[in-house]
Amino acid sequence: MDLSHLGAPIGPMIRVHGGFANRMYRLDTDQGAFAVKELNLLDRRWTYRAEDVFRFERAAFAAGIPMPEPISVSHDTLVHRWVEGEKMPEAPVSPAYAFEIGEILARIHALDVAWTHVSIEEPTSRDWPELAERATATGQPWAGELTSHVATFLAIAHFVDTCERPGPVVLTHKDIQPWNLLARAGRPVVLDWELSGMLNLSSELGSTALSLAKGPGFDDIKPAIFRSVLDGYVAGGGALPPSGPSWFVFMISGWLGHTRWNILRCLAGVEAGTGPDLALSHESVRNGVHGLPELFGRLPELEALLS
Template sequence: MQKAMAVAEAFGLGRPVRAMTAHTHRSSPTWVLDTVDGRVLVKQVEVAGREAEVIRAARFEARVGAGGVDVPRPVPPAGEAVGYATYVAGFGWARAYEWLDGRDLRDDDEVAGWLGATLAAVHAVEPVDAPERVAYGIHPAERWHAWLAAGERLARPWAPTLRAGLPAILDISAWVAAALDRAGDYVLTHRDVEPWNVMITSSGPVLFDWDPAGPDSAGLEACHAAFAFATRAGHDWAALRATLTAYAAAGGVVPADPDLLARRVGMRINRLAWRLSMSTGAQPLGPNDLATVDARAREQVEQLPGFAADLRAVGTAIAAEAGLTRP
């Protein structure tokens, strides 16, 4: 109950009627807080060392909402804030949102038209000069060799696999980097448009979790999202095409083949790099188990060439059907 009272005070809410209860723990843990003023959703967020990014994301989220995209309504902190976040003693950095009645997206929900139109609207808000390449797993060859050397020195179980697979990783990374550089359509955007970040309400779908918002390629994000939603239960290529058709109809520009899904490949490389960094001690493990991190890193090294080849083939097929050609 003490934490509930501290959070309620930090956001200028009324007295809690019960202790906070855990809600979900996806990218960040969230809680339900019931007060005499009503129910809110509380989210723990990472702010320390990321203040400028947090403020940028909050400002962008506000602009998107003001432009007509349906987003959750944040509760402004009562005191000192970084974006919509504030530090709560005994709890950490937190955000709060007005409670939204709805349910998780189901596999049979038809959202292709909404998804394409929403992405186009978000991408039209704020262009930028450059994306953040590290989010695509784009690292210099020297860094990969440093991870390999550290892995071999520490006898990490993925090191032999990485030694054998490193040439392929560097080739795939170069393809991803070329796709991102060629895109040129850089904007501030959500950057985590995935099925688990959509809620179905009485007024329609709502895209939430805007904390990762930042610069990216508009078209590559649109294609990544179209693929993610179309494959949440099998491979619904009609839904993928419908999303990209809606995106183009609303003003978005779909990249030419075979780069449609380069972002998704880059995300996979980025997760591999993150695991190598944790395994070699370059960044803390946090709540992660070292053995699990090592095992997943080895799997990702082994699977990356096939994963990239499959997505290049899908991108080429979709682009050919749509009549897209590289400029």
């Protein structure tokens, strides 16, 4: 990758581990510190529209959204100015932090940015029985649990394909989760905009509010934190969409696709040159195989958060 426009390096580029989809490095030069993201182009689940996302990021940064400054983009590399901050644990955030995230979402949704790309959603994969058989045949450590949940995964796929999404649709970040957030002086900084695009508003709000209101599982959901995100959204000028399962279908769909993608990487059994390390893919599969059936089973409880 050509990074000469960032200045003269004052040390080697350092790998920052932990990315779920791409690979991140820190580069320090005579012009400052930069986050250099090497985009995984080998086995992406969708086409990444780097220029469109970069334009959206530039508009958000210019509007004062708390985020790293976008510096440059190419077909395989994304560069931002490095931001220091505290990593957010996967645990319920403070009411004030949740409220401000809601306000930030309202400001993002109010941006006037043209977005001509309309994603075409393909039917959700139904090959879970075959994946379970391959996992068993290749001795994957999570094969037994996947096999026991095949019927549930098929039911989840059916739900994703048939759930009504009432709208409106907004241009948004689509992935505001604890691992894509920092705290700087206790206030949010929004990272990792690569998934940005058009999304049903209820799905964006539900995914964001739930992720900030719970711990790693679903035994510690804080309804007051969930509501704080929505209160912040309204205070920021947003209007809440109708209640219903569409608030959680995107979160379930995204986690389902992410789990399947990592299953395929594990079944291949090789350390890919880009994307997550193989050990992280195994961890993602274990989390999905265990967590998705639990999340799906709790849909009625989650919908009660909206009342």
